[in-house]
Amino acid sequence: MEILHNLAFxxxxxxxxxxxxxxxxxxxxxxxxxxxxGLGPLATISLLLPLTYSIPTGGALIMLAGIYYGAQxxxxxxxxxxxIPHASSIVACIDGYQMTLKNKTGLALFTAGVSSFIxxxxxxxxxxxxxxxxxxxxxxxxxxxxxxxxxxxxxCVSFVTTGSLLNGLAMCFxxxxxxxxxxxxxxxxxxxxxxxxxxxxxxxxxxxxxGCFGIAEITKNLDNKEERSPFRGKIHxxxxxxxxxxxxxxxxxxxxxxxxxxxxxxxGPVIAQFAAYALDKKVSKYKHEIGQxxxxxxxxxxxxxxxxxxxxxxxLMSIGIPENAVMALMMAAFIIKGIQPGPNMIPDHPDxxxxxxxxxxxxxxxxxxxxxxxxxxxxxxxxxxxxxxxPAILFFCCIGTYSVNNNxxxxxxxxxxxxxxxxxxxxxxxxxxxxxxFILGPMLEENFRRALxxxxxxxxxxxSRPISGTLISIIGVFFLWQLVAFLIDIRKPADRRAIxxxxxxxxxxx
Amino acid sequence: xxxxxxxxGLLLMVIALFFGLQSLRYPLGRIxxxxxxxxxxxxxxxxxxxxLATLIGTFFSERTPLFFSLKNIGLIxxxxxxxxxxxxxxxxxxxxxxxxxxxxLAGASYSWIRNLQIAAGLVAIAVAFxxxxxxxxxxx
Numbered sequence: 001m002e003i004l005h006n007l008a009f010x011x012x013x014x015x016x017x018x019x020x021x022x023x024x025x026x027x028x029x030x031x032x033x034x035x036x037x038g039l040g041p042l043a044t045i046s047l048l049l050p051l052t053y054s055i056p057t058g059g060a061l062i063m064l065a066g067i068y069y070g071a072q073x074x075x076x077x078x079x080x081x082x083x084i085p086h087a088s089s090i091v092a093c094i095d096g097y098q099m100t101l102k103n104k105t106g107l108a109l110f111t112a113g114v115s116s117f118i119x120x121x122x123x124x125x126x127x128x129x130x131x132x133x134x135x136x137x138x139x140x141x142x143x144x145x146x147x148x149x150x151x152x153x154x155x156c157v158s159f160v161t162t163g164s165l166l167n168g169l170a171m172c173f174x175x176x177x178x179x180x181x182x183x184x185x186x187x188x189x190x191x192x193x194x195x196x197x198x199x200x201x202x203x204x205x206x207x208x209x210x211g212c213f214g215i216a217e218i219t220k221n222l223d224n225k226e227e228r229s230p231f232r233g234k235i236h237x238x239x240x241x242x243x244x245x246x247x248x249x250x251x252x253x254x255x256x257x258x259x260x261x262x263x264x265x266x267x268g269p270v271i272a273q274f275a276a277y278a279l280d281k282k283v284s285k286y287k288h289e290i291g292q293x294x295x296x297x298x299x300x301x302x303x304x305x306x307x308x309x310x311x312x313x314x315x316l317m318s319i320g321i322p323e324n325a326v327m328a329l330m331m332a333a334f335i336i337k338g339i340q341p342g343p344n345m346i347p348d349h350p351d352x353x354x355x356x357x358x359x360x361x362x363x364x365x366x367x368x369x370x371x372x373x374x375x376x377x378x379x380x381x382x383x384x385x386x387x388x389x390x391p392a393i394l395f396f397c398c399i400g401t402y403s404v405n406n407n408x409x410x411x412x413x414x415x416x417x418x419x420x421x422x423x424x425x426x427x428x429x430x431x432x433x434x435x436x437x438f439i440l441g442p443m444l445e446e447n448f449r450r451a452l453x454x455x456x457x458x459x460x461x462x463x464s465r466p467i468s469g470t471l472i473s474i475i476g477v478f479f480l481w482q483l484v485a486f487l488i489d490i491r492k493p494a495d496r497r498a499i500x501x502x503x504x505x506x507x508x509x510x
Numbered sequence: 511x512x513x514x515x516x517x518x519g520l521l522l523m524v525i526a527l528f529f530g531l532q533s534l535r536y537p538l539g540r541i542x543x544x545x546x547x548x549x550x551x552x553x554x555x556x557x558x559x560x561x562l563a564t565l566i567g568t569f570f571s572e573r574t575p576l577f578f579s580l581k582n583i584g585l586i587x588x589x590x591x592x593x594x595x596x597x598x599x600x601x602x603x604x605x606x607x608x609x610x611x612x613x614x615l616a617g618a619s620y621s622w623i624r625n626l627q628i629a630a631g632l633v634a635i636a637v638a639f640x641x642x643x644x645x646x647x648x649x650x
Contacts, residue, residue: 051643166563170522173557177529177550184546191546192532215586222582222616387617388628391610394586395632398593398609399639399647406646411594415587422583426576427518445549457542490570 003128010354014362019059023359026063027366030070034089035078035381039214039393041071042435045329046209047400049336057337058352062359064333068326069120069309069360072269073367076112076302077375081105081231082382089305091273095290095297102293106236107243111295112302113372115251119303120364122255123262123310127357130263130311131346135318138343143451144461148468148475149265149321150444154437155475156266157324162430165482171429175437176444178203185442186449198409203417205332206404208438211417212424212431214397218390219422231379237372246295250280254300258307268312268324269305276304310360316341317353321440325432328439514576519564526561530554582616589613602649606632 013019033044045064052060075089080096092112099108141149158168181192182202193199239247254276261272280300281290290297313330315323320342322328334341339349346353370378401414421431455461463469529550539545589612597605610629614620639645 051645054644166560166567167518170557170560170564173553173560174522174525176553177525177557180529180550180553187537187546189536189546191536191550192529215590219583219586219616222586222618223577223579225618387614387619388624390617391613391625391628392632394589394609394613395606395635398590399636399645402647403645408594408598411590415590415594418590419583419587423521426578427514427521429518429521448549449544452542452544455542457540459541486567 006350006354007128007358009350010356010358011362013058013351013355014062014358018056019062019355019359020362022055022059022063023066023363024366026066027070027363027370030067031074031077031367031370031378032381033067034071034074034076035378036389039217041068041326042209042329042432043213043217043397044071045326045333046206046213047396049206049329049333050400050403052333053336057339058355060337061330061333061352061356062363064330065313065356065360066363066366068330069306069363070367072305072309073113073116073371074378076116076298076305077109077371077378078382080108080112080298081233081379089273090270091277091301092298092305094277095293098291098293099295099298100233103233104293105231105233107239107295108293108298109235109375110237110239110372111247111298113368113375114247115254115299115302116306116371117364117368118248118251119255119258119306120310120367121361122252122303123259123307124357124361124364126259126263126307126311127314127360131314131318131353131357133318134314135343135346138319141319141343141467142465143447143454144465144468145471146321146447147444147451148462148471149319150440150447152471152475153265153321153323153440154433155478156264157436158266158433159478160266160268160271161324161432165478167429168433171424171431171433172437175434175439176441178208178434179438179441180445185446198413203438204401204404204410204413205329205439206401207410207413208417209329209435210397210401211414211419212421212434214393215414215418216421216425216431218393219418220425221386222390231382235376237375243295246286247299250284250296250299251303253279253283254303254305255307257300258304259311261304262308262311263314265315265321265323267308268326269308272304272308273301276300313356317345317356318343320345322436325435328436332439512575513568514574515564515568515571517576519561519568522557522561522564526554526557530558585616586613597648602636602647603633606636 014023029044030041033039033041044067048064048067052064055063076092076096078084079089079092081100083093083097096108096112099105154169154172155165158172159165162168179202181199182190183200184191190200257276257279258272261267261275277297277300280296281287284290284296286294286296312323312327315321316327316331320340322331331341339345339352397414398411401410402408404410424431451461462472533547533550533554536547537545538547538551589609592612593605593609596608607629610625610632614625636647636649640647640649
């Protein structure tokens with residue numbers, strides 16, 4: 001009953017005219033960003049961050065959240081119709097695009113939209129139930145637990161986003177080091193500023209995000225020289241009743257998996273949709289069809305995608321630790337607005353928390369309307385050639401960077417990080433863990449120092465306390481497993497190694 | 511030398527050394543009351559170990575050549591810098607035009623007329639930002 005009461009309270013905030021407008025803007029921008037190549041949710045949220053300074057707190061958070069989960073809807077549309085994979089819609093390219101080849105585009109889009117709606121709704125219930133609960137647990141966490149949790153987050157994110165623990169973790173640490181630049185809060189000493197006053201307050205978050213995700217991505221797309229031909233097929237949206245019945249069980253399975261994986265550290269849409277797809281391949285009634293354009297292959301992953309995007313707000317809002325790079329940016333947005341996410345956030349700002357939760361459902365309704373009946377109009381976005389698009393994105397990056405401090409020299413640091421991000425990209429280092437490290441770095445240092453202060457310099461405090469001990473040992477197991485896997489791999493002769501690692505494209509097609 | 515994995519290890523090592531050596535210049539403090547240099551030094555050491563592991567790993571993996579095209583990234587970075595400089599010393603409208611013309615050299619096709627159209631569109635958006643959203647843009 002209490003939850004219903006709280007949700008009603010939340011809807012009373014989300015349904016004000018102003019917040020409805022912000023939610024709609026977020027969803028539209030999110031869908032657009034999801035559709036277009038070269039500008040992911042990370043870059044967009046950092047672009048809009050400066051614009052939110054003048055918007056009331058509730059509206060700003062509602063809008064930014066809308067961009068994130070809206071992008072999950074949009075990217076499945078471009079994946080289904082044109083096989084354009086974004087980070088979080090790789091799976092949708094498999095069965096979704098197969099359905100397009102069979103002239104069932106409309107059905108695939110309908111399935112993705114409705115499943116996303118189901119996933120989003122299930123995740124909302126999970127969010128409303130578990131976030132306050134977890135918040136109470138998190139009150140028992142001390143600095144040691146926070147340190148261990150952040151390290152576990154680093155390890156999981158590294159592993160999930162890059163597939164290589166070594167590369168991802170290295171990027172997390174590079175991020176932490178970049179976060180050290182500026183004034184040390186404890187001693188007031190200036191660190192790594194190299195005498196530049198520009199860096200006294202640290203490196204700008206927006207500069208790093210736009211450099212690594214905006215500029216570097218644009219250049220990568222330009223290097224590829226791909227011009228996409230827009231989708232010209234027919235779209236017949238309404239499914240028949242037997243088709244509709246096939247969507248439901250698969251979408252519910254996907255929602256459950258997505259909600260669960262969204263909460264775990266390092267979790268989020270990417271891993272959730274792979275897991276949902278794998279599950280459908282195992283237990284679905286139509287598992288023999290999956291891979292050749294089955295409804296289940298689209299429904300499960302779309303639901304998981306959307307569910308995970310929403311439940312990943314739980315660790316951020318109840319513990320105060322973002323579990324992936326986008327959530328780290330959301331945390332930055334909370335802090336800019338003067339709200340510290342963590343166990344005290346829900347009791348202290350119930351209007352914000354429940355308003356945001358309720359707005360997610362409102363956003364769900366917006367998105368399903370935008371992405372199912374109106375999907376035709378969105379597809380015309382692809383008629384814009386990339387040569388027109390990228391100068392515009394570049395312009396937005398400039399304006400976004402400039403308007404943080406109304407300072408033109410910030411653009412130089414965006415340009416610098418664009419170059420750095422491009423170098424990272426070319427040596428196969430993923431910038432997403434860097435973002436997480438950069439935002440969590442100062443927090444990690446603070447908690448690390450405090451933990452050692454309390455324990456009088458005794459490092460065993462990280463192992464002897466039960467919760468942090470468990471988390472640290474999970475990290476240990478991860479490392480051990482990676483080491484063993486590496487040793488087994490190098491002992492295989494080279495020709496067998498080539499067989500063991502099939503080409504990713506042939507694997508996806510199989 | 512054209513080995514992507516090797517270069518990755520070296521890049522990480524340079525970053526680790528850059529931050530690690532600099533943090534030695536700040537007071538380290540004691541373990542139970544760490545100074546400003548302690549934490550960055552520790553992280554740099556971890557990063558150094560990871561870089562070392564990457565370098566060791568290159569002996570066991572096949573070589574993948576590095577792809578690096580200086581032209582596109584140079585044009586994009588250049589257009590950003592040009593935008594900032596021109597906006598600083600002339601004004602932002604000229605900055606936008608310069609940026610569009612410079613950046614689109616990196617595109618697949620190039621057309622004067624289209625560039626003018628894009629620039630005009632972006633100037634219109636900038637004016638809208640200034641008038642409607644109240645951004646402090648030094649447009650003219």
